[in-house]
Amino acid sequence: MPLRHVVPSLLGDPAQGLVSFGERSGGEVVRLNLGSFRPFLVTHPEHLQRVLRERADNYVRAGDGLQWRPLKRLFGDGILSDGHYWTDSRHILQPLFTARRIDSLVDRLAEEIDETVAELDGPAADGRPVDMGVEQARIVCQAIMRVFFADKVSVPQAMRIMEAQDAIASSVMPRIAVPWAPLAMPMPGDRKFRRALQTINDTLLPIVRAARETAETDGDDIISTLWRSRTPDGRRLEEWQVRNDTVAMVATTTETTISALTWLWPHLEADPQVAERLREELDRVVGDAPVRRVHLKDLRYTRQVLDELLRLYPVGWLFPRRAVEEDVLGGVRIPAGSTLVVSPLITHRMSMFWDRPEVFDPDRFAPERVRTRHRYAHFPFGGGPHQCLGMHLFYLEALLIVATVLSRYRFRLRRPQLPGIKVAAALRPRNRVEVTLERVRGVAG
Template sequence: MPLWRMLPGLLRDPLGQLVAMADAAPGEVLRLNLGTIRPYLVTEPAHVQHVLRDNAANYTRGGQSMLWRPVRRLTGDGIMSDGPEWQASRGRMQPHFTAKRIDSLVDSMSRSVSDAVDEFDEPARTGRWLDAGAELGRVICRGFSSVFFADRLSLADQLRIAAAQDTIVTALRLRLLLPFVPDAVPVPGDRALRRAIGVVDDIMLPLVRAERARPRDGDDLLAALVNAREDDGRPLGEQRVRDDVVSMFATATETSYAVLTWLWPILDANPEVAGRLYAELDEVVGADRVISREQLLALTYTRSVVDELLRMYPAGWLVPRTAVADDVIGGARIKAGSIVAVSSYVTQRLARYWDRPDTFDPDRFGPDRPRRSHRYAYFPFGGGPHQCLGMYLFGLEAPLVVATILSRYRFRLREAGMPPKQLAATLRPGRPVAVALTPVHERRPA
């Protein structure tokens, strides 16, 4: 696809242009002429499966690829890397993200989320406008920290990290859009990025050092990483523990934040969906302050709303890989060293796989709906060996956050309409989503 044919659409609506090109080329691989780089865009579900699963060893994150190099400024070499370091990090953290383990944490997480949502009572009473994204970040950080850091991370530090992550994601945007620019060449946002990463390290490194100085027998993630050993029996180095802790905290909280911030304008634009969601919450949760695991499992429509949010606004909208060796995808010859990108946003809006793809319809994910025509027509958490460890956690945490907030409050937007999409390391609204809350029930003790 030559640049002159793509440029007007890319300037006006980059994601919409990519979807239009993919819709116009069913079964094909697109090569995008972006001047100095010419990545392959792989959108057909069978081709996505080839890259992410069937021949995943040939498609690495690669230290110089268009997304991973700048992201590693924050996450270091661990779960967000590749090769032996990634395998070791994933092996250490996998036990903390099994379904059995996450299920055992739901009640504790629910109490922490409830405590965080309690703080909406004052602005709801006074009518103060809230930044929905920032407040969601606070709630999500509270729930995650309570169970994975055993409350070792103070509320003040959680808020500082959430603010730093917001800066980091935004600052990485230009690096993502200019992947051919060497790290040694400064671009706008670099200074803010360094400062924000410094904030994260100022919080996390002392936390790691204190844990190493006085190890606990706890089963939380922080204690487990400090007590872990390398293959030769040596304790993990301070930097390795830091990289694993920061990577998991950043990815687990950022995904939830990025996806759920879209919920408010979506519900405002779809009153029928909002009405069905509220009706389910009134029936299952009522005036309860802390949601039980049994209640959470009964919220089937709430989960469908979250699944549809993931389809239309996946946080990890772009997954770039670097081809190690020559390959063939759908008849297209891929040379070693080429950038190959898959996009869940594009594939999950293809008209040949999704009826009315631009319509928000949670019933697509109802329990009585037939299975999708292809496993990789929907892959908001990636796939293959690199599939997100936190997928099951998100599947419980996101409905829990939604249910805890919207069972207590109704909302109104200060600015109606869907925000523009901001293409950064994650897919975020391009402007703040300001909301005012109104209590539904009189408060009663948990």
């Protein structure tokens, strides 16, 4: 794709411009001309399966590549890197995120979510509007910090970290857009990045260091587990890697839920039929009871709504990879050292793989339709060995939040329109979503 097509598309509406690259490619592996930087764009599910799973050893996260180099200043080497650092961290953290363990924590999460959502009764009674992005952050932070971090990170501290991560997500975009620029060269956003990074370090490093002293007697919260566990070769992690993995796990356990759900409320107001089906399911499955683990398996349509949200708004929208050795992908030679652009945002919105891709339609994820679709047509959490550890947690957490809020309240948007997409290091809503709430009578507290 020539420079004269690529650059204008990205300057106007970056999200739509990215999707247009996929449409023009027709699912073929193509090269994007960005001047001296010419990555390969990979969009077809069959090619994605090869890159992310079958040949994952050859297509690695590049520490000096398109996205990882600017973000490595935040996350460092650990669970979000590659090589032996990733292997060590994955070995320690994966047992904390197995489906069986997460399922065992659902009722604790549900109780925390129920308690925090109930604090919206005040604004509901007064008719005061609330910012759903802020409220979701508060709900998620309360539940996650208590259940997974044993209150080592307080809710105000977690909210401060969320604000800093949001600043970082936008401040690194100039470097992602100009990936060949050396880190020593000043760029727009650098000062904002440094301030946000300092906030995160000032908040988390004292917590990480204090946890070292009690790790042997503490429970299985994330920070204590990182200090106490050993790598496959018997070593303990150094302080810097515990810090890196703590920062990564705070982001992994919160960011997708907070961001993705913000788009839910405008879509429900825009499509009353979807909203009505969702409420009917909640009335039938949950009724007047508090939402608990026993209800989740029957919230099938609610799960379809979440899958459709993640199709349109995959928070992790970019998974760049670097080819270690030469390969052939879709008939195209990929030289060693090449950068590959893998983007759920693009594949999820291509008309080649989705009928009317711009339409919000949870029925796409009815079981009989999912079975006929390629596994890598929908991959909001990546795939293969690097699939996000927090995927199962997201679905349980989001189901609990949606079911608890909608069982307790009716809502009305102050501005009934869909927020635009802000392309940052992680996808963000461009506009705030403010709602007024009305308490539903008869719902148990």
